[in-house]
Amino acid sequence: MNRTLHFDLIVIGAGPSGSAAACWAARSGLKVALIDKHPFPRDKLCGGAFTERAMGLYRQIFAQNDLGAPYVARDAVEFYAFGSPLGQLHSPAPLRLTMRRSLDAHLFELAINAGAQDFTGSRITGLSTDPVRVNLGHSVLTAPVLIGADGVNSFVARHLFGKAFEPDQIGFALEVEAVGLSPDLPLRIDFGAANWGYGWQFPKADSTTIGIGGIHARNPDMRRDMLHYLKTLGIADAPKVKGQYLPFGFARTKPGKAHVLLAGDAAGLVDPITGEGIAFALQSGKMAADAAQTALHEGRPEAALSIYRAQLRPLHLAMWQARQLRHLLFNPTLRRPFLNGFQRSSTMKNAYMQLLSGQTEYSEISRKILTKMPRLLMRAATPIGAPKF
Template sequence: MTAAPTLLRSSCDVLVVGAGPSGSACAQWLAREGFDVVLVDQHNFPRDKVCGDGLIPDAHAALQRLGVYAEVQAAAQRVSHVACIGPRGGRIDVPGSLSVMPRRELDDILCRAAVRAGARLFTPVRFEAPLREGGRVVGARLKQGDAVVELRATWLVLATGAVPKALLASDVCERQQPSGVALRGYVKNDAMVGRITAMEVVWHQKLRPGYGWIFPCRDGVFNIGVGLAHSHSKMKDGRRTMQDVNLREVFAAFTECYAPAKALMDGGTLQGDLKGAPLRCSLEGAKFSEPGLLVTGEAAGSTYAFTGEGIGKAMETGLLAAEALVAGRRRQLPDAQVRADYESRIRALKPRFDLYEKANRVNEHPWLADLLIWRAKRSPAIVRRMSGVLDETSNPGHLVSLRGLTKLFLPIR
């Protein structure tokens, strides 16, 4: 996708900042409903994005709502299982509706769909600050090249991802530090095609309190990485600071403790550099709204703490923002009621995010993965519950709660 033309108009109904999954989903839905939508991003598309690239059922559901599921699936690597691998090498394959697609390709499809729906895309454009009048956001100051443009909008939607700069500029940032961090690379290794066919997630003492993954893409390319949840849990002078963990060292440990990761790296060719990125999880770290402004996607913390999966919930929260604005226009609701509607929709998701926080103890105590895998091998019911975690019909917290752990020791039925 080539860069859009220079910003000319001085106003629009909704200005969406950030053309990733959340922003593009929001922009497309609003444009479908007849809103005059301007979508801006600081990068030209297609552009790279650090991610595990895994699409689980919630992402598939959002893609279907957005009308791009078939297009994505035609280009994605379909996968039938998530392989959960414990420190002792135990493995259980959990079935699910899954696929893998590099974010460079996925985000471009979503962005183009927003444009087809009628959203006007401008890139590369940097968000500088919101415009305010009478205590309400009424647009934004944007920078395109050397030109600074003030674009007025009835609503501003921030879908700016995990980097907090835009949140800080808008006075909606409640925590600058990320919830977690990740490091990933792409490796081409044709010899591993057929050997790694599932989305493999690995827990090991050497990776604690994180995990490693290998996800198969197309054409002999694999996404390999390591993630660390609660990366900034240490407190110093009243502020959260990064744990004493070097992600590159964790990545090296992954290739040492997990034989397929070593084989992949030793016999493959790294495509580009290893790249790191912050994560904002558990719907925490930012206000969801201010007068005239909504925050959505990973800027609002839409990534799950336990799995690091965020693509599906980013799109879902972007659609929630759009739905609240559509309902507000149809019912001619005042600003405060639109914001209350959006926040209630977001907060309805919070209990599930909290359950993933509970399940995150597996990352901190990898032996729990060994126990769960050992038990799952002997109990189809537990495998079904694990599959239910993927498609959001089962509670992830129950698997590693005190009650859940107690059940693991009960006789098999």
């Protein structure tokens, strides 16, 4: 017979957003259930770049000083655009290159240590949200508030809205784990390896993660582009290529309904230019937990979404600004002056690196680019000696 267990908060999905939400809520005294269909450790397709922005949130949410999962730290990135080098840049803070298998297992463990109850490896056989009841076959869980942190194909988002994302706006990414390459290879980013996106080479301890990602609708043959990119990097025998949707540029303005909140990829919170998602998963997980706690404290669980939306406003604004800037970087007409400018301007390069390390925001970048725009357009009109993009 099914047993029924009551919680203050149920979190579905134990990736970075779910573990952050569960850990933060448990640390603030809520009785939390953390559900995932997989037991941990489990693999997740991802570059695994853990930025200084992510590190700051990790310290705050999980109350740890140093990252407790293995990583390789790099402080320089080589940039290319359409095969031409744009130069090497030094980061003001290290980029930590992790494997999601160990990173996510670590975050999950911290959430459980904080007091969240472990329901990983459990398949959801039934979900109702009004009131919240999650049937796991062996048990039924209930709570006044639910957080859907179940990734880009979110089951909870589909339950609420009929679909997890807008197919014409979603991104897509392909990746391989290449073994046997030198661990001293540069960390490399290639604009133009995919349309409206880029390629990456992230060398780690036991393998090199290589991938391309871009807007799905603008990349009709991404597998061909991936094979081309691998060839550019000197890899003839392509290891197994895997793909996954990437919700960059698809931030949900209404991430949930009343007492049901969506966090991380389920809320579309991936940077539309850099593709960074782990930091925003941590941040939105914490915000969703905060909103749940406030709403419960006020005795109005149905107010959780409006509290959460208010907290998300600056993040939504930054995502919107990045979406506008994406046109400068990726639109075929505008990208040439932009990339010429990027190649020559140390201000723009530094701004990009500061963005990656979480030390500047899109509002600041937009301001810098607007100031430089007349000069960039002049350079586009006088292309002598300029590399062709």
